[in-house]
Amino acid sequence: SVDAMKRVEEIKQKRQARFIMNRLKKSKELQKAEDIKEVKQNIHLLRAPHAGTPKQLEDKMVQKLQEDVPMEEDS
Incomplete structure (x- = not known):
């Protein structure tokens, strides 16, 4: 029963981390x-x-922002 309680606590911690x-x-x-x-x-x-x-510049800026975000997610 102590092992089961430890396992339950471990599962809770993983769920909390995933939620965050x-x-x-x-x-x-x-x-x-x-x-x-x-x-x-x-x-x-x-x-x-x-x-x-202006449209070309806007497209470049949007593309730059989109390129920056995936790099941050990999970290």
């Missing part, structure tokens, strides 16, 4: 969406006169 990781993952996704929205709204602040069309 899932919450953090959702937070990262929401933050990424907010970042993309902010870039789209304030693209005029980022655009240099020689950078080309």
Whole structure:
């Protein structure tokens, strides 16, 4: 019965850890969406006169943000 209690506690710890990781993952996704929205709204602040069309610059910034997030998840 003591072994069973230890096993139950071990399972509880794993579930808690998984729950926390899932919450953090959702937070990262929401933050990424907010970042993309902010870039789209304030693209005029980022655009240099020689950078080309605003749409091209916006696409580059969104692509850069999307590339940065997978690198952080691998860590």
